[in-house]
């Protein structure tokens with residue numbers, strides 16, 4: 152509810168994060184998705200372009216179109232984008248927690264017998 156995510160948006164188009172302003176211009180021109188008309192690139196990092204949204208009311212820290220907000224906002228934070236390398240801001244109210252720790256998964260896998268195949 153802080154709105155930080157509305158001012159620091161990575162956007163995935165298809166299965167890729169939009170990385171350059173040129174790429175975004177092309178996507179915006181060839182796409183009717185209305186959300187693209189409301190976002191503006193404000194920065195860029197190793198992961199991709201960072202956008203802000205003009206539907207965000209900076210004073211009230213609220214979305215001006217909350218009822219009609221697009222799926223990217225309804226589904227925030229999407230696991231997919233974070234599997235691709237995006238980070239949540241340190242002061243974000245959301246966080247990700249692994250269902251199972253890597254060390255536990257590794258321990259389970261290590262206990263499984265290794266199948267050996269004989270060459271004929």
Ligand code: SF4
Pocket residue numbers: 156157160204205206207208213214215216217220221224
């Ligand atoms: S549409 Fe609303 S919820 Fe989505 S990024 Fe813009 S201000 Fe935020």
